[in-house]
Amino acid sequence: MAFYTYILQLQLGGLRMARILSYLKPYRIAVAVALLLMLTELVVELIQPLLMAKIIDKGIMQNDLQEVMKWGGIMVGASFAAFAAGVINSFYAAHVSQSFGFDVRKSLYEKVQSFSFANFNHFPTSSLITRMTNDITQLQNTVFMSLRIMMRAPLLIIGGLGMAFVVNVKLALILSVVAPFLFLFLFWVMGKGGSMFKEVQEKLDAVNSVMQENLSGIRLIKAFVRRKHEVKRFTGTNKDLRDGTIKALRLMEVTMPVLLLIMNLCILGVLWFGSIQVNTEGVKVGEVVAIVNYATRITAAFSIFSWIIMAFSRARASANRVTEVLETEVDLADLWDSRKDLTVNEGKIEFTNVSFQYPGTAEMVLEDISFKINPGETVAILGATGAGKTSLFQLIPRLYDVTGGIVKIDGHDVRKMKMENLRRKVGFVPQEALLFTGSVKENISWGKEDATMVEITAASVNAQIHETIMNLPQQYDTRVGQKGVNLSGGQKQRLSIARALVRMPKILLLDDSTSALDMKTEAKLLGALKEYTCTTLIITQKISTAIEADRILLLEDGKLLAEGDHDSLLKTSGLYKRIFQSQSGEENRNYA
Numbered sequence: 001m002a003f004y005t006y007i008l009q010l011q012l013g014g015l016r017m018a019r020i021l022s023y024l025k026p027y028r029i030a031v032a033v034a035l036l037l038m039l040t041e042l043v044v045e046l047i048q049p050l051l052m053a054k055i056i057d058k059g060i061m062q063n064d065l066q067e068v069m070k071w072g073g074i075m076v077g078a079s080f081a082a083f084a085a086g087v088i089n090s091f092y093a094a095h096v097s098q099s100f101g102f103d104v105r106k107s108l109y110e111k112v113q114s115f116s117f118a119n120f121n122h123f124p125t126s127s128l129i130t131r132m133t134n135d136i137t138q139l140q141n142t143v144f145m146s147l148r149i150m151m152r153a154p155l156l157i158i159g160g161l162g163m164a165f166v167v168n169v170k171l172a173l174i175l176s177v178v179a180p181f182l183f184l185f186l187f188w189v190m191g192k193g194g195s196m197f198k199e200v201q202e203k204l205d206a207v208n209s210v211m212q213e214n215l216s217g218i219r220l221i222k223a224f225v226r227r228k229h230e231v232k233r234f235t236g237t238n239k240d241l242r243d244g245t246i247k248a249l250r251l252m253e254v255t256m257p258v259l260l261l262i263m264n265l266c267i268l269g270v271l272w273f274g275s276i277q278v279n280t281e282g283v284k285v286g287e288v289v290a291i292v293n294y295a296t297r298i299t300a301a302f303s304i305f306s307w308i309i310m311a312f313s314r315a316r317a318s319a320n321r322v323t324e325v326l327e328t329e330v331d332l333a334d335l336w337d338s339r340k341d342l343t344v345n346e347g348k349i350e351f352t353n354v355s356f357q358y359p360g361t362a363e364m365v366l367e368d369i370s371f372k373i374n375p376g377e378t379v380a381i382l383g384a385t386g387a388g389k390t391s392l393f394q395l396i397p398r399l400y401d402v403t404g405g406i407v408k409i410d411g412h413d414v415r416k417m418k419m420e421n422l423r424r425k426v427g428f429v430p431q432e433a434l435l436f437t438g439s440v441k442e443n444i445s446w447g448k449e450d451a452t453m454v455e456i457t458a459a460s461v462n463a464q465i466h467e468t469i470m471n472l473p474q475q476y477d478t479r480v481g482q483k484g485v486n487l488s489g490g491q492k493q494r495l496s497i498a499r500a501l502v503r504m505p506k507i508l509l510l511d512d513s514t515s516a517l518d519m520k521t522e523a524k525l526l527g528a529l530k531e532y533t534c535t536t537l538i539i540t541q542k543i544s545t546a547i548e549a550d551r552i553l554l555l556e557d558g559k560l561l562a563e564g565d566h567d568s569l570l571k572t573s574g575l576y577k578r579i580f581q582s583q584s585g586e587e588n589r590n591y592a
């Protein structure tokens with residue numbers, strides 16, 4: 001097993017691969033059995049020409065049928081043993097490679113689940129999908145192939161050379177001069193192929209990325225009649241992938257003919273010298289036949305080896321891409337002290353001189369923000385688009401860490417709280433209502449796994465979606481299509497509010513989540529929220545929503561411009577007054 005992983009490591013490019021190969025550890029017994037069976041096949045393959053030489057020299061040349069039968073019988077028996085070993089080996093190789101793939105995929109998935117938003121910025125979704133599917137499949141295939149034939153091919157070459165020496169030293173020398181050069185040539189090809197296949201996988205990422213954007217934006221593409229443009233964009237990346245793959249394969253394709261040419265010249269040499277030796281030095285014909293047979297088998301082994309090299313070049317690129325994800329440090333590490341199991345009990349929020357910029361960007365999106373929100377208070381955050389409202393929200397459940405200052409919940413720095421404890425008590429309704437494939441009930445109970453039907457119904461009633469659900473064909477069991485395609489924007493918003501309410505949060509964050517609701521439904525919803533003993537923050541661009549809140553925070557260009565209730569802001573903030581006037585004017589016009 002250790003030898004096997006060592007060989008694989010060498011092939012896959014050094015110790016860095018140890019991490020990926022450690023996934024084979026639980027299957028070491030199966031790996032050992034597979035290797036043993038592979039060696040059985042190899043031994044049979046190596047003694048076949050020797051047996052053939054015996055049949056010729058001891059049987060056919062001496063006209064002794066009994067000898068032919070004896071050696072022929074041994075040959076058939078050995079072939080059956082090799083056949084059985086091959087079948088069982090395939091079974092073990094499939095079991096090990098599939099289990100290995102399953103484990104790596106699981107680890108990768110778990111790692112990605114722990115990623116912060118900043119980590120996601122580094123790895124685009126499409127690239128993560130390629131890594132989790134195509135790259136792991138490449139590795140899986142390589143493990144399978146390596147258990148079936150990887151060691152067989154090089155061992156067959158070395159063993160074949162050894163056996164040739166046993167048969168006839170002079171003729172074997174011809175083979176042994178050529179073989180090392182071919183080995184070196186193949187390792188050179190592997191080195192070159194590795195970087196080419198890395199590019200191929202990156203091009204595959206690009207194809208997946210365009211396809212993903214395309215499929216999720218298909219309605220928009222149709223509405224804007226952008227089909228031709230999108231087809232052109234896709235064709236461009238697809239062509240890149242094709243050209244890159246052809247370039248990489250071309251290197252591999254010339255490898256095989258070069259190998260065959262050299263080996264065939266070698267066989268010609270053996271035949272030529274062999275015929276001279278038969279005539280002058282009394283070498284037996286069977287010996288020459290055996291050497292030619294070994295040379296043919298070595299040639300076949302070299303051809304297989306060149307294919308293996310190609311697969312390894314590809315797998316090496318994939319292994320690097322997979323380990324890159326596995327070795328990524330999650331930058332939102334838990335700093336909590338396990339002795340102090342801090343959690344959210346009241347829902348008091350406190351920002352002190354908070355500034356924030358997105359990782360990897362230069363611009364501050366929040367600057368020196370300070371405010372306090374008492375438990376149970378409802379606060380509206382009002383501001384123009386791009387003012388930093390969503391960014392501010394994301395700091396509360398610690399989706400990002402502050403750049404400066406401190407965010408406290410119930411008096412504790414969020415960075416010192418166990419992330420899970422913090423997020424469990426926060427109901428977050430994002431700007432874009434995202435639903436999952438499944439029933440309405442499942443989508444709501446996604447917020448609380450063990451939610452009872454009573455809790456689900458209560459959350460739906462308060463989110464003003466219960467009546468709508470009851471009018472659906474199978475009520476709570478109605479299936480929601482992918483991303484909620486069969487629901488209206490407002491229905492999706494209310495379902496995601498119900499999903500947040502069902503967990504009875506201590507802090508409720510609504511990010512423009514009522515934008516698609518009419519004023520009457522919105523007023524009812526805001527009224528129902530008063531039933532909950534939680535601190536509620538509502539991002540909105542509508543004054544009518546803000547008026548309902550206990551307090552309003554007015555944000556502009558990442559700064560907290562003013563704070564107070566509707567009446568006081570009308571007196572103290574010129575901007576607030578202007579927004580109010582413009583919106584009430586609009587509403588008057590709309591409702592005139």
Ligand SMILES: Nc1ncnc2c1ncn2[C@@H]1O[C@H](COP(=O)(O)OP(=O)(O)OP(=O)(O)O)[C@@H](O)[C@H]1O
Pocket residue numbers: 358361365383384385386387388389390391392431
């Ligand atoms: N992931 C991100 N990476 C880098 N910059 C970002 C990211 N998300 C938002 N920004 C930038 O941060 C600034 C504030 O964005 P934010 O989404 O907080 O505004 P907002 O007030 O919620 O706007 P809207 O009302 O349109 O949702 C914007 O200038 C935006 O370009």
